[in-house]
Amino acid sequence: MPHGTLEVVLVSAKGLEDTDFLNSMDPYVNFTCRTQEQKSSISSGQGTSPEWNETFIFTVSEGTTELIAKIFDKDVGTEDDSVGEATIALEPVFLEGEIPPTAYNVVKNEEFKGEIWIALSFKPSENRSRGFEDESYGGWKNSEASY
Numbered sequence: 001m002p003h004g005t006l007e008v009v010l011v012s013a014k015g016l017e018d019t020d021f022l023n024s025m026d027p028y029v030n031f032t033c034r035t036q037e038q039k040s041s042i043s044s045g046q047g048t049s050p051e052w053n054e055t056f057i058f059t060v061s062e063g064t065t066e067l068i069a070k071i072f073d074k075d076v077g078t079e080d081d082s083v084g085e086a087t088i089a090l091e092p093v094f095l096e097g098e099i100p101p102t103a104y105n106v107v108k109n110e111e112f113k114g115e116i117w118i119a120l121s122f123k124p125s126e127n128r129s130r131g132f133e134d135e136s137y138g139g140w141k142n143s144e145a146s147y
Helices: 091-096
Strands: 004-014 027-033 036-039 051-060 066-073 081-089 098-108 111-124
Touching (some): 081 111
Antiparallel strands (some): 004 051, 004 111, 027 066
């Protein structure tokens, strides 16, 4: 399984379903990669075709297979509206090392709600340990006794 660093570039979104009837949407994205979560800035007033051009870094470890991007519309005074989400398989970036900006379908309740453009790159860890080399068992190098 791959171990290393995943760089996610949130480029933009297009054709999102408008959840605001009176104002233009203020979308943002919550990324989840296994147990790690990161949130983009709010794209104020950009409506259904926001642009971010933000970069996020995730640590990839055993069992990491997908990145989930959930899009929300920031609301004042009420709970933020869910616009939809995109599930991105990570195996292609593990194999290729880099995926240029690509459109991923945004879905909510199994319906198409627009697309999100994301670029991915993966850098494997330099030292691939087998699980025990990183542990310290003491020994003469770690001894603090002075005689």
